[in-house]
Amino acid sequence: MSSRSHPASQSDTFATPDSIDSQPDSGLVIVNYGKHMLVEDASGTLTRCVSRREAGNPVCGDRVRWTRTGDAEGVVESIEDRRTLLQRAVGESHYKPLAANIDQVVIEAATEPSFDSFLIDKYTVAAELAGTTPLIIINKEDLLGADTRRDIESLLQEYRDIGYHCLFTSALHNTGIDAFLAQLANKSSILVGQSGVGKSSLIKRLLPDLEIATSKLSAASGQGKHTTTATTLYHLPGGGNLIDSPGVRDFHLGKVDPAELGNGFREFHAWLGQCRFRDCLHRSEPDCAVLAAQQQGHISARRMESYRRLLELQG
Ligand SMILES: Nc1nc2c(ncn2[C@@H]2O[C@H](COP(=O)(O)OP(=O)(O)OP(=O)(O)O)[C@@H](O)[C@H]2O)c(=O)[nH]1
Numbered sequence: 001m002s003s004r005s006h007p008a009s010q011s012d013t014f015a016t017p018d019s020i021d022s023q024p025d026s027g028l029v030i031v032n033y034g035k036h037m038l039v040e041d042a043s044g045t046l047t048r049c050v051s052r053r054e055a056g057n058p059v060c061g062d063r064v065r066w067t068r069t070g071d072a073e074g075v076v077e078s079i080e081d082r083r084t085l086l087q088r089a090v091g092e093s094h095y096k097p098l099a100a101n102i103d104q105v106v107i108e109a110a111t112e113p114s115f116d117s118f119l120i121d122k123y124t125v126a127a128e129l130a131g132t133t134p135l136i137i138i139n140k141e142d143l144l145g146a147d148t149r150r151d152i153e154s155l156l157q158e159y160r161d162i163g164y165h166c167l168f169t170s171a172l173h174n175t176g177i178d179a180f181l182a183q184l185a186n187k188s189s190i191l192v193g194q195s196g197v198g199k200s201s202l203i204k205r206l207l208p209d210l211e212i213a214t215s216k217l218s219a220a221s222g223q224g225k226h227t228t229t230a231t232t233l234y235h236l237p238g239g240g241n242l243i244d245s246p247g248v249r250d251f252h253l254g255k256v257d258p259a260e261l262g263n264g265f266r267e268f269h270a271w272l273g274q275c276r277f278r279d280c281l282h283r284s285e286p287d288c289a290v291l292a293a294q295q296q297g298h299i300s301a302r303r304m305e306s307y308r309r310l311l312e313l314q315g
């Protein structure tokens with residue numbers, strides 16, 4: 001804020017010998033390769049940047065202030081306040097930030113290689129705790145027989161009852177893509193899910209100009225062919241962004257304060273605070289409003305079980 005109100009004094013501050021244009025510009029981090037990142041300016045031009053140590057660690061989706069230091073090079077001076085931050089646990093107590101300023105976490109699942117409803121629950125909890133909204137996509141609908149489809153439909157009804165949107169797609173047969181695009185419009189979304197469910201295949205359907213976008217990334221980064229090993233932001237043709245993240249074998253929520261975990265279950269919200277004990281963890285405590293709600297059919301028994309499993313993982 002203060003940097004914007006005192007532009008004159010600021011250009012003095014940043015007048016280092018290697019800076020050509022000392023006025024920090026605002027930009028969007030498209031991809032962070034580790035040592036350097038690509039920052040997009042308002043005109044859509046990508047500049048290869050490093051980050052000042054004081055700036056912290058910018059991640060994909062961060063809005064930053066940066067200074068040009070060369071023709072195609074710059075330095076990130078600071079990260080603007082993050083609306084949301086999605087993180088992944090690595091080991092016991094370490095977190096890896098995945099992306100910033102996300103509105104929606106698109107959780108993709110499919111029966112091939114395997115269908116895992118607990119994994120979907122873990123992602124919905126992570127999305128909620130990060131202040132974002134989940135969207136559930138069942139891809140490879142072309143592989144579903146009538147019985148399997150019915151089973152999945154009844155599972156999805158549980159999520160729909162919570163208020164989550166759920167869609168079927170087939171990247172192979174190009175079905176459900178328009179409905180999916182409509183859910184992505186004018187939002188910042190990240191696509192997550194088990195390796196092999198078809199994230200890259202769906203991205204190709206959603207982004208007709210994907211090859212053009214990736215060759216632009218390769219040219220700006222100067223490090224050869226762009227691969228999806230780095231979390232990358234793409235602009236959608238109809239407005240909004242979609243972030244592609246590399247596939248993971250499993251997703252760990254990491255340490256969550258047990259008292260906070262219930263907040264990750266949106267269907268608990270109406271009952272939280274109504275239990276007899278203020279520190280109730282909704283396991284088997286007397287006069288637990290959440291357990292009572294489940295017994296009355298307001299909360300699914302399967303989701304309650306996922307809650308218990310996650311609580312146990314907290315040790
Ligand atoms: N039958 C069918 N196969 C699909 C569909 N979408 C993707 N596949 C196949 O599933 C396999 C994995 O697809 P990818 O798009 O590479 O999966 P991914 O989620 O990006 O995997 P990672 O990059 O490892 O995380 C490929 O062989 C695809 O051809 C679909 O809708 N139907």
Ligand SMILES: [Mg+2]
Nearest residue numbers: 199200228247
């Ligand atoms: Mg992929």
Ligand SMILES: [Zn+2]
Nearest residue numbers: 275280282288
């Ligand atoms: Zn309770």
